[in-house]
Amino acid sequence: MRCLVVLIASLLTIAACGRETQTGAAPTQASAVSEGKATGEITVWAMGGEGENLGKLAAGFERENPEAKVKVTPVPWDGAHNKIANSIAAGQTPDISLVGTTWMGEFAKTGALQPTPSSFDRNAFFPGLWATTEVGGTSYGVPWYADTRSLYYRKDLAEKAGVKPPATWDELKSFAHAMKDKGGAAQGINLQAAGSGAWQTFMPFGWQAGAELVGSDGKFTMDTPQMRTALEYYTSFHKSRLSSSERLVPGAQVADFVNGKIGAFISGAYDRSVILKQGGPEFESKYGVTELPKGDRAASFAGGGDLVVFKSAKNSDGAWKFIKYLSRPQVQAEWFTIQADPPAVQAAWQDPVLAKDEFLQVFSRQLKVAKAPPSIPTWEQVAATIDSGIEQAANGAPVGDVLKTMQASANSIGTGN
Known part of the structure; x- marks a missing residue:
């Protein structure tokens, strides 16, 4: 992952030996995403170039959902872990955040993340990437972009x-x-x-x-x-x-x-x-x-970045609709032209820009057999x-x-x- 990870044990309620001292909320079924267009403000934290460029992609979502407004806050990777942990502790999270895949187990265990709605098709994503969202058998996010070797x-x-x-x-x-x-x-x-x-x-x-x-x-x-x-x-x-x-x-x-x-x-x-x-x-x-x-x-x-929605989100329905938009194959392909992040959705690799690039197709084939560390x-x-x-x-x-x-x-x- 292209990030620096700083552990804050007191915020993650993990003792010095690494064993949990607070169980957090038990997994609950996420609410279904409603029909119709998104409305209201949707707040998003994204790191690095993703935070700087996501607004370009959000414009398309706002055209489809004229009563919704996506507000993106860029966050440096080297301060992201602390910022998310602090926001969870204070109960002042955004609606959505980009989360490094190896952080998912930490943040899900706090009970701060919403389980992924069943309307998301796990089979649309590379298996190793979807596995990064699963903690204790429950998915708590959606893969946004891919990283493999x-x-x-x-x-x-x-x-x-x-x-x-x-x-x-x-x-x-x-x-x-x-x-x-x-x-x-x-x-x-x-x-x-x-x-x-x-x-x-x-x-x-x-x-x-x-x-x-x-x-x-x-x-x-x-x-x-x-x-x-x-x-x-x-x-x-x-x-x-x-x-x-x-x-x-x-x-x-x-x-x-x-x-x-x-x-x-x-x-x-x-x-x-x-x-x-x-x-x-x-x-x-x-x-x-x-x-x-x-x-x-x-x-x-298998690594990259996952998108999560917090339980304290003020606009959960709009948040999941925005993530659903970002998971469309054509939007994933468009994101690659903006940020060069390899798509997490398998169908996006059939886009002509990606399909004709043999360099990228090597990584596409590699993603099919990529594995994630335990969450x-x-x-x-x-x-x-x-x-x-x-x-x-x-x-x-x-x-x-x-x-x-x-x-x-x-x-x-x-x-x-």
Whole structure:
């Protein structure tokens, strides 16, 4: 996710150990969205570029609903978590807010979110994205835009090395060797080994190996043979110096990719514009993107942004109608032309602008097999534990010991449920 997460334990009513100290309101059935046009003011908080540009899209909704007015308040991502938490604590929320997918478990558990009306068709969305809205079996929002991960690679260096884009784990290892030994890259591939969010690059390998983060009994499953297989494979790139285990400064990965120091890396569609900005139009022919190589099964990370309606909303009916409007395939496609956010609605990818763009279609195919982390109130704390374990293993710590520590830490934090 393109955001900074700051946890405010007192506002989320989670004790230092991560276990819940307040249960919050029990799930209730959301009211049905009424027939007819929306009316009244609809207040929305949106972060980053979404907040700056949503007004352009809201104009269409207001033309269809002349008695309704959408008021968008842009909120910086680095202050968004605190602002939402404070508004919940004070009972002064907007009607709608954009929420990072990994925050859903925290905010739903406070009892502050309305369950999603049944009139929304979950099958219209990519399964992994809809899963980000579900907490304890109940959906508390609607996916707005998508984020997943695919493999960027230097086509020119691959041609020099005599290799094709990898489709399996074995091929990825030989591909990375060739990109370094024959292609001239200092790193055959960069796999994030340190810093916040390393788990987003690692967990697709975990899921591909058959690992899960939480079992059917609701308990963490970090120390398993499947997770060990994934972590040993992932960190073998660092131990064989095919990938650096150092913490990169922001922007360094793309810069090193453009200058040829990195032969490949894993990231979202948003890096396309950054690459072309740094490399210039002529660089477009020098790189490509492909789906993540498969392990026992195909998988990637599912994230992005969800839209939620608060129980304290003053205009719930108008809020859900606006979200319904934003979920139309043609509106999702229009939003992509404004903000370049990949659509969360599957039918939107059939729009001519998206359908003819093979770069984007790689991410569309990747979204079909993308998985989300568990929507639990303590996820950010658990994610930090995984990040720490990845860094330790990448720097030589025995994987078995790392997984035992990771499991114990996750157990001590708890799920918050």
